[in-house]
Amino acid sequence: MKHDRVEQFIERHNLLDENAVVVVGVSGGSDSIALLHYLWTIKDKWELTLVAAHVDHMFRGKESYEDLLFVKNFCENHSIQFEGISVDVPGFIEKHHVSSQVAARICRYEFYDRVLEKYNGDYLALAHHADDQVETMLMRMVRGSYGQSLAGIPVKRPYNNATLIRPFLCLTKVEIEEYIEECNLSFRVDPSNNKDDYQRNRFRHHILPFLKKENPNVSERFQTLSELLSDDQKLLEDYAEKELQRVLIAKTDTRIVFAINEFKRIPISLQRRGIHLILKYLYKVIPSNIATIHINQLLSLLDHEHPSGILHFPKGLIVTKSYNQCILAIEPKAEKKERVFNPYTLAVPGEVNVASSFSIKAEWIDSIPEKIDGIDFFICYAEEIALPIHIRRRKTGDRMTVKGMKGTKKIKDIFIDKKVPRDERDAWPIVEDANGHILWLPCLKKSAYSLEGHKNEESNSHLYLLLQYISYNKEL
Numbered sequence: 001m002k003h004d005r006v007e008q009f010i011e012r013h014n015l016l017d018e019n020a021v022v023v024v025g026v027s028g029g030s031d032s033i034a035l036l037h038y039l040w041t042i043k044d045k046w047e048l049t050l051v052a053a054h055v056d057h058m059f060r061g062k063e064s065y066e067d068l069l070f071v072k073n074f075c076e077n078h079s080i081q082f083e084g085i086s087v088d089v090p091g092f093i094e095k096h097h098v099s100s101q102v103a104a105r106i107c108r109y110e111f112y113d114r115v116l117e118k119y120n121g122d123y124l125a126l127a128h129h130a131d132d133q134v135e136t137m138l139m140r141m142v143r144g145s146y147g148q149s150l151a152g153i154p155v156k157r158p159y160n161n162a163t164l165i166r167p168f169l170c171l172t173k174v175e176i177e178e179y180i181e182e183c184n185l186s187f188r189v190d191p192s193n194n195k196d197d198y199q200r201n202r203f204r205h206h207i208l209p210f211l212k213k214e215n216p217n218v219s220e221r222f223q224t225l226s227e228l229l230s231d232d233q234k235l236l237e238d239y240a241e242k243e244l245q246r247v248l249i250a251k252t253d254t255r256i257v258f259a260i261n262e263f264k265r266i267p268i269s270l271q272r273r274g275i276h277l278i279l280k281y282l283y284k285v286i287p288s289n290i291a292t293i294h295i296n297q298l299l300s301l302l303d304h305e306h307p308s309g310i311l312h313f314p315k316g317l318i319v320t321k322s323y324n325q326c327i328l329a330i331e332p333k334a335e336k337k338e339r340v341f342n343p344y345t346l347a348v349p350g351e352v353n354v355a356s357s358f359s360i361k362a363e364w365i366d367s368i369p370e371k372i373d374g375i376d377f378f379i380c381y382a383e384e385i386a387l388p389i390h391i392r393r394r395k396t397g398d399r400m401t402v403k404g405m406k407g408t409k410k411i412k413d414i415f416i417d418k419k420v421p422r423d424e425r426d427a428w429p430i431v432e433d434a435n436g437h438i439l440w441l442p443c444l445k446k447s448a449y450s451l452e453g454h455k456n457e458e459s460n461s462h463l464y465l466l467l468q469y470i471s472y473n474k475e476l
Contacts, residue, residue: 002179006038006168021119021121022125024124028070029189030180089103131173138203144292144293153226240273247266256328310423317330383463394411394426
């Protein structure tokens with residue numbers, strides 16, 4: 001009966017093709033041994049080529065190496081191609097500062113990748129079962145996951161140039177144990193599975209037995225729920241993606257910008273899924289510590305009446321609200337350092353490269369050019385300023401005397417008035433003289449020292465200072 005149910009599950013979800021090469025992840029435990037044995041029983045019918053892939057994580061010394069030898073021996077007895085490796089996962093943990101589970105998974109899947117490539121594999125088969133599904137869905141609910149994550153473990157999904165499949169999601173752990181007994185199969189036992197050190201084990205030992213007591217068919221119910229959620233989520237994500245394309249302003253591998261007003265006209269359910277799609281696109285693989293709270297924080301930022309704001313998400317993702325734009329960006333470290341420049345002293349005459357995108361040039365002139373125009377230059381009387389000229393970043397409390405206005409104005413307010421995004425303000429050059437008087441915000445605002453619009457005096461006795469902003473890519 002179990003054979004029939006698994007075969008029906010495979011056919012219903014189109015998990016296998018005839019003449020396929022199937023790489024099977026085999027730890028040596030009861031689940032993976034049962035899966036490998038089951039696929040071995042149907043390999044002639046489906047004309048499958050089986051390859052067993054085993055990773056010794058070196059957590060338990062000689063004992064874990066004996067797991068490798070056990071799987072190798074099982075494969076030899078059943079004429080199954082075997083690929084095994086011992087990986088220093090404890091060393092990987094020390095080097096990369098990740099948990100043992102994360103490290104083991106990374107090393108294991110890297111090996112699977114190599115085996116799939118070596119044999120030109122069509123499928124990677126793993127032995128997750130229905131009880132695993134219940135545990136996974138509950139853990140993700142408790143963690144605050146969202147969208148497709150709530151559907152738990154997918155029956156199949158694209159994996160590199162192959163397809164990852166889980167034919168045993170239709171069976172419970174008890175049913176797998178019954179299969180093991182019926183077929184008189186030996187397997188290895190990992191003592192760590194009996195400890196409550198890991199969250200999954202705590203759910204397995206304490207929560208799942210309670211649920212099964214309430215409903216013996218709870219695993220089947222959760223698997224059905226998983227498939228229903230996956231179908232619904234796929235439809236809603238398709239709708240969300242169409243709406244998102246309509247409001248996008250810019251999109252690169254590390255940065256997405258969208259129009260807030262247009263985005264807020266989208267139904268809230270699709271807004272949430274749209275944000276989730278953006279996170280998935282930027283992160284590639286969404287970190288486990290990203291949860292519904294982050295999506296809610298972003299939605300609250302968009303709804304807030306203040307025109308600007310910023311959020312810091314895990315792994316360096318920065319969310320910035322700037323008037324009608326929302327920017328989500330993961331900037332390379334080198335690029336961040338480039339944007340926030342060091343202060344410079346500008347000699348007259350002279351020129352300094354402030355950043356890779358622009359420079360500022362200074363020179364003395366004895367008359368105001370007739371055809372000079374725009375905000376990428378600044379002219380003042382030489383005798384009214386003190387040398388040397390300094391170019392620096394903004395500081396708290398900065399103020400300047402704005403041309404055409406009485407008194408002074410905060411630099412912060414000028415940025416706000418001109419709708420300069422918050423993430424660009426620290427990269428904006430401020431030009432001041434030796435007395436600390438701010439003369440010019442290049443391409444933005446000139447101080448009262450500016451002689452723009454003045455005509456040359458007939459005596460022509462004045463010497464003037466000309467400052468020019470020279471852009472290399474016109475980003476500023």
